[in-house]
Amino acid sequence: MDFGLSQDQKMLRDAVARCLSDTCPLDHVRECAEGEASYSDKVQSALSELGITGMMVPEQHDGLGMTLLDAAVVAEQLAYAVAPVPFLASHVLAPIALAQAGNEQQQAEWLPKIVSGEARIAVAIAETIEARDGAGVTNNGGKLDGTALFALEFADAGAFLVADATGRLHLVPADAEGLKKVPLTTIDRTRSVGELRFAQVAAEPLADDGGATAARLRDAGRVILAADSIGAGQAMIEKAVDYAGQREQFGRIIGSFQAVKHMCAEMAARHEPCRSLVWYAAHAFDAAPDEASLAACHAKSHTGEVHRFVARTATEVHGGMGFTDLLGLHYWFKRIGFDRQILGGPEAVRAEAATLQGWIHAA
Amino acid sequence: MDLECGPEYDAFREEVRQFLKSHGDRAPAGKDRAARPSTEAVEWQKLLIEHGYTARTIPKEYGGYGAEPDILKSRIIAEEFSRAGIPGGLANQGISMLVPTLLELGTEKQKRQWVEPTLKGEVVWCQGYSEPGAGSDLASLKTSAQADKRDFVINGQKIWTSTAKEADMIFCLVRTEADAPKHDGISYLIFSMDTPGIEVRPLKTMTGHAEFNETFFTDVRVPMDQIVGQRGQGWFVANATLGHERGMLGDPDALENRFHALVKLMQEERIGQGRAIDNAVLRDRLAALQAEVAAMKYNGMRILSDNLKGDPGGMAKLIVKLQSCELAHQISALAIDAMGEIGILYHGSAREREGGAWQWNYMFQLGLIIGGGTAQIQKNIIAERGLDMPREPKLAKPASAERKKGAA
Numbered sequence: 177m178d179f180g181l182s183q184d185q186k187m188l189r190d191a192v193a194r195c196l197s198d199t200c201p202l203d204h205v206r207e208c209a210e211g212e213a214s215y216s217d218k219v220q221s222a223l224s225e226l227g228i229t230g231m232m233v234p235e236q237h238d239g240l241g242m243t244l245l246d247a248a249v250v251a252e253q254l255a256y257a258v259a260p261v262p263f264l265a266s267h268v269l270a271p272i273a274l275a276q277a278g279n280e281q282q283q284a285e286w287l288p289k290i291v292s293g294e295a296r297i298a299v300a301i302a303e304t305i306e307a308r309d310g311a312g313v314t315n316n317g318g319k320l321d322g323t324a325l326f327a328l329e330f331a332d333a334g335a336f337l338v339a340d341a342t343g344r345l346h347l348v349p350a351d352a353e354g355l356k357k358v359p360l361t362t363i364d365r366t367r368s369v370g371e372l373r374f375a376q377v378a379a380e381p382l383a384d385d386g387g388a389t390a391a392r393l394r395d396a397g398r399v400i401l402a403a404d405s406i407g408a409g410q411a412m413i414e415k416a417v418d419y420a421g422q423r424e425q426f427g428r429i430i431g432s433f434q435a436v437k438h439m440c441a442e443m444a445a446r447h448e449p450c451r452s453l454v455w456y457a458a459h460a461f462d463a464a465p466d467e468a469s470l471a472a473c474h475a476k477s478h479t480g481e482v483h484r485f486v487a488r489t490a491t492e493v494h495g496g497m498g499f500t501d502l503l504g505l506h507y508w509f510k511r512i513g514f515d516r517q518i519l520g521g522p523e524a525v526r527a528e529a530a531t532l533q534g535w536i537h538a539a
Numbered sequence: 540m541d542l543e544c545g546p547e548y549d550a551f552r553e554e555v556r557q558f559l560k561s562h563g564d565r566a567p568a569g570k571d572r573a574a575r576p577s578t579e580a581v582e583w584q585k586l587l588i589e590h591g592y593t594a595r596t597i598p599k600e601y602g603g604y605g606a607e608p609d610i611l612k613s614r615i616i617a618e619e620f621s622r623a624g625i626p627g628g629l630a631n632q633g634i635s636m637l638v639p640t641l642l643e644l645g646t647e648k649q650k651r652q653w654v655e656p657t658l659k660g661e662v663v664w665c666q667g668y669s670e671p672g673a674g675s676d677l678a679s680l681k682t683s684a685q686a687d688k689r690d691f692v693i694n695g696q697k698i699w700t701s702t703a704k705e706a707d708m709i710f711c712l713v714r715t716e717a718d719a720p721k722h723d724g725i726s727y728l729i730f731s732m733d734t735p736g737i738e739v740r741p742l743k744t745m746t747g748h749a750e751f752n753e754t755f756f757t758d759v760r761v762p763m764d765q766i767v768g769q770r771g772q773g774w775f776v777a778n779a780t781l782g783h784e785r786g787m788l789g790d791p792d793a794l795e796n797r798f799h800a801l802v803k804l805m806q807e808e809r810i811g812q813g814r815a816i817d818n819a820v821l822r823d824r825l826a827a828l829q830a831e832v833a834a835m836k837y838n839g840m841r842i843l844s845d846n847l848k849g850d851p852g853g854m855a856k857l858i859v860k861l862q863s864c865e866l867a868h869q870i871s872a873l874a875i876d877a878m879g880e881i882g883i884l885y886h887g888s889a890r891e892r893e894g895g896a897w898q899w900n901y902m903f904q905l906g907l908i909i910g911g912g913t914a915q916i917q918k919n920i921i922a923e924r925g926l927d928m929p930r931e932p933k934l935a936k937p938a939s940a941e942r943k944k945g946a947a
Contacts, residue, residue, distance in 0.1 A: 177548075177611060177847070178541045179840040245540055417926045432929040434919070440926055441918035445858040452837035452855070453830070459540045471833070478830035526826035527819075535802075535816050535825070 180455065181249065189249045195222050196257035202504045208260040209365035209507065214331055220261045220293060228263075230291030232271040237287035239271065244396055245458035248403035255407030255515075258507040260366040262296050264400050265329035265337075269393045270297035273337055273345055277382035277389040282347060286335065295334035297347075300327035300372055301397075304339045304390050305520045305528075313374060315340040318381065320348065320374040326518065328397075330359060330370030338372065338379070343387025346379035353377065364514035366507065395461055395468050397519045398476035402454045405483040405515040406447070408508040412490035413443050415505060419494050439489050446482045453478060473529035480516040480525075487512040542840075544611060551612055555619040558590055566625045574702035576629055576660040584629050584660050592616050593628020594658045597642065602655030610846050621792035631702065633657040633664030637710050637729070644768045644776055653708075653729070665732070667697040667711030667754060668777065675916050677712075678721045678774055682756060684713035684728065686763070691715065691728065693736075693759040699910065703739045703752040706732050716771045725773035730761040746902045747886060791832075791839040794863060797870045797900075798832045801825065804892070805877045815877040824873050831866050835859075857925045861917040864908045871901035 181189065199222045208216045223229060228250055233239020247268050254263055271290055274283050289295035302325050303312045313322040324338050336348045336355075348355060356373040382389065417440050420431030430436050457475035460467040487509045491498040498505050520528065530536050544552070565586065567579040576584065587593040588604055595613060597603020606612075620627040628634075638657055641650050656662040673680040682695025693713055703709070709732055716724035732739075736759035741749035768776040805816040805825060816822055838855055845852045874897040875882035884891040885898045908914050922928040 177544045177844065179837065179844040180540065182540070413926075417928060421928065428932065429929050431922075432931055434915070434931060437922040437928050437931075438915070438918040440928060441861075441921035444854060444921055444925055445861050445918070448854045448858050449831075449834035449838040449862065452841045453834040455540065455841075456833070456837045459542070463540075473826075474830035474833050477827065478834055481827070522827070523823060526823050526830075529826045529829070530822050535806075535822060537817065 179452070181245075185246060185249050188246060189253060191226055192223070192228065192250050192253040193256070195226055196253060196259055198222070200257045200259050202258070202507070205258050205260055205366060205507060206504060214260055214365060214368050215262060216260045219259055223261060224293045229267050229293045230271075232268050233287045233291050234271075234275050237283060238291045239287065243458070244268075244399060244461040245455060247396075248399055248454060248458040251400045251403040252407035252410070255404040255508075255511055256411045258366050258408065258411075258511055262329040262368075264397060264404075265299040265327075266290060266296040266333075268400055269299045269328075269397055270337055272396055273299070273382065273389055273393055276392060277345060277385055278347075279383075282380065282382070286347075289334070296329055296332065297335050297337055298327045298329045298333035298370075299337045299393065299397075300324035301337075301339040301345075301390055301393055302326040302519070303341075304343050304387070305394065306524055313338055313340045313372075315342070315344065315346065315379075315381070316376075318378065320346060320377045320379050322374055324372040324374070326360070326369050327372050328518070329368055330357070331368035336372060337382075338374075339387075339390045342384075343390040344384050345382040345389055345393075347382065348372075348374075348377060348379045352379070362514060363510040366511060367514060369518075391469065392461075394519060395472040398472040398525065399454060399457045399461060401515040401518060402450070402457070402472075402475040402479040405479045405512050406450055406454060408511045408515070409443075409447050409450075409479075409483045409486040409490075412486055412505065412508045412512075413440065413447060415508075416440055416443065416490040416493035419497070423495070436493060439493055443486045443489050447486055450475075450479045450482055470529055470532050473525045473532070476520065477522040477525040477529070480522045483512045484516060544615070548611055548615060552615050552619060555592065555616055556623075558592070559619060559623045559625055562586065563623060563625050574631070574705035575663055580626075580629065581660045583626070584658070587628045588658065592620075594634075597638065597654065597658065601642070601650055602658045610843060614843055617790075617792060621796060624796075629658075629660050631663065632666045633662065633708075636666065637664050640710070640727075640767060640776060640779055643779055649729075649767065662708055663702060663706045664708050664710060665700045665703040665706035665752075665754075667700055667709045669699045670696060671698050675913055678725065680712055680714060680725065682711075682713045683717065684715045684726065684761070686715070687760075689763055690760045691726075691763060691766075693728075693756045693761060695756050697754045697756075698742065698751070700739070700752045700754045701750060703732065703754045704741065708732060709754070710767070712773050712777055715773075719771060722774045723771050725777075726770050727767045727773035727776040728761055729765050729767060730759070734759050734761065736760070744902075744906065746899050746906075748899075750903070750906075791836045791863075794832050794835055794866060794870070797867060798829060801828070801870050801874050801877075804874055804897075808877055808881070808892075810879065818877075821873070821877050824876075828866070828870055828873060831862075832870075835863055835866060854921070854925045857921050858917075860912060861914055861921065864904060865914070868901065868904040868908060871897050871904055875901055 200219045204216065208214055227240050230239035231242040232247055235241040251263060274286055286297060308325060311323040311325045313320050313324050327336055334350055338346050338348055340346060354375040354377040358371040360369050360371055362369055420436050420440060421429060423430045454475045457471035460471040491505055491509060494505060497503050566583050567577060591604035591606050594603040595606050596608045599605035634657060638654055641654055668677060670680050670682060684691035684693045708729060710729050712725050713728055714724050715726040736757045738755040740753045742751040742753050743749045806814055808815040810818060842852050842856050878892060881890060881892060885895045923930055
């Protein structure tokens with residue numbers, strides 16, 4: 177028995193960490209976040225060289241055929257560096273969807289492009305969790321109508337994977353006739369989301385499996401977002417401890433004040449068990465399908481709660497400096513905020529967890 | 540990530556299950572909270588030792604089962620007993636703290652005299668560590684033991700001595716070297732609670748029960764050879780035992796069992812026509828606690844894996860006491876809230892649920908947050924050992940004294 181990361185996973189973690197520390201310093205993140213093109217080509221191509229872009233693509237389509245736990249390891253490092261690169265939708269969810277429910281032609285067309293980084297596929301499944309502002313997409317004889325909000329990795333996507341009202345996924349090329357794309361601007365400038373408006377848009381459906389693939393994507397997405405929060409939270413805790421170890425007031429290092437020290441201890445105490453929770457959820461996705469959805473709900477909701485606390489507390493430890501743009505701490509703060517809301521906030525996800533266990537009687 | 544234990548361990552698990560199936564009916568009913576184990580509990584303990592389900596790694600010559608240490612097997616035993624709802628071996632302070640200390644640091648004579656009867660539940664111990672003036676700062680303890688001919692003569696007071704009323708023996712920290720620096724003046728003595736000059740007064744707590752005692756020593760004479768380790772080394776002897784206490788307060792199986800009891804309660808308690816669990820707010824809190832219980836369970840599996848690899852464990856281990864005690868308290872808090880007004884019933888009231896156990900737990904678990912290293916001390920440990928943050932500088936006087944001096 178070995179609960180935790182394998183040697184290979186630790187090597188993967190370290191390789192990604194090194195790659196990001198070389199290519200993705202905070203100044204570069206800032207450049208991207210403040211500039212027009214939000215994604216970093218430089219970081220993306222470095223990750224591509226490591227095989228990250230194709231890690232979840234099956235081997236017969238030139239990918240590495242790795243597991244969700246491997247992807248979670250990468251997600252944690254991406255967030256640690258607040259890397260402005262696509263990952264969740266294009267390199268985790270889209271390959272899972274295409275491998276599970278795509279036909280041969282769809283797989284052959286898109287999977288190698290995902291590996292090479294030539295094309296990205298945004299994923300729009302928010303309405304399978306909760307519809308806001310009356311959004312929702314209907315499928316009328318192969319033509320899509322309606323609105324999908326919060327398409328993930330929206331900018332410059334070559335195609336969109338969109339869930340209809342039945343949970344069935346459809347592949348829509350970015351230049352499809354009748355498709356209108358409206359970018360949405362969020363707190364987190366290291367990631368990109370947008371809105372899709374459909375008016376009789378011809379789409380290629382994936383297999384009609386009663387929403388099973390969309391459910392897999394929710395599970396995987398939640399695990400990756402939770403892993404992302406852990407990486408961002410780790411960075412914030414380290415920065416808070418580091419700052420508290422240097423800053424002096426009243427003739428003392430502020431980290432020697434228990435008021436400050438205990439804030440750091442509380443962050444660490446709540447943060448550390450999240451790691452095991454997320455590892456288990458990723459493992460369940462890979463190897464224990466019966467437990468996967470519930471484990472993903474727990475991972476998403478709990479890391480969301482814990483890291484809201486970590487994000488605000490780490491900022492407070494930095495005092496006034498934490499509040500400035502100068503320090504850039506807010507990039508991690510916002511990344512955590514994004515992770516918490518996307519694919520279901522804690523309350524929505526916990527309601528789902530309750531339903532999964534039969535805690536709610538059907539009315 | 541490999542959650543399979545392998546065929547040897549699967550077979551061992553099956554063996555434990557078979558044992559529980561065929562012998563489980565001989566286990567003492569319910570959790571035996573009495574300090575002095577019942578005849579039934581003593582018989583059960585004997586059977587468990589014979590099969591190696593308790594005292595597993597203690598050498599045969601001292602009354603144990605004599606198996607090689609195997610963390611995974613110990614874990615399997617704990618899991619299977621917990622799953623079956625059958626009490627495992629006795630878990631009193633004599634067994635969990637004194638026995639490991641004697642095995643590590645006791646003389647051959649001490650081991651032969653005390654280990655076996657303690658394991659069998661024949662000798663009950665209490666722990667004399669904390670004092671009214673020495674809680675978090677335990678090393679400042681003042682109970683004195685003055686050498687007089689071949690005896691130590693002990694004077695002072697201990698507090699939080701659970702089971703002192705029933706105990707036959709005490710393991711006790713006393714100050715033998717009055718002039719030594721505080722950590723170097725302490726010795727670890729073991730002596731009979733029947734020794735003249737010992738007075739035990741029950742200490743009633745907020746739960747309404749006296750789970751603890753205060754123990755007073757007036758000219759208590761203890762032969763000098765009843766020391767464990769060397770004179771002045773008691774602090775280090777005691778710390779060896781504190782290491783063994785680890786895990787007692789952070790048992791993930793216990794958290795899971797409490798959580799399942801909470802789900803059951805919320806499915807059974809009625810609010811009007813519905814059940815407590817039908818209330819969306821209560822249900823949301825329940826799901827939140829479930830995620831936390833899961834996090835601590837997997838954190839525990841991670842620590843176990845680290846131990847198997849001989850890895851000390853780091854942060855995952857440092858946070859267990861703080862997080863588990865708080866979580867246990869929160870589980871009881873939700874149970875009380877789910878009961879609404881029923882939740883305040885206690886002391887055997889009409890309509891009280893489960894003998895007032897949730898209220899008792901809610902209060903007692905607050906005691907556990909404070910005891911065994913307060914939450915604040917735990918946070919210091921996490922910050923200083925886990926995050927490498929600086930220690931609090933020592934102040935000679937309280938700030939108020941400094942202010943007065945300044946004003947004068």
